[in-house]
Amino acid sequence: MVEQRPFLGVNFKCCGVYARIYKNPKGDAYEGRCPRCGRPIRFRIDPEKGTRHRFFDVR
Ligand SMILES: [Zn+2]
Incomplete structure (x- = not known):
């Protein structure tokens, strides 16, 4: 069985990468x-x- 893990998309400002x-x-x-x-x-x-928002910016 494959478990669907909820995730958030985060934009890491420190390195300019998305994860x-x-x-x-x-x-x-x-x-x-x-x-x-x-x-x-x-x-x-x-x-x-x-969580209302699915995407975040991290500074
Ligand atoms: Zn970083």
Whole structure:
């Protein structure tokens, strides 16, 4: 069975690259890191509203 993992598209301003980040195991945030410099990022998920936006810019 293939699990569909929800993801966010993130534009990493630090390196000018686009990457996907995935929900963490707890499901309360999206976590990932810049594929080039390894800078970690995290977006908390609102438990009631969820995440409205699918794409983010990271500075
Ligand atoms: Zn970077």
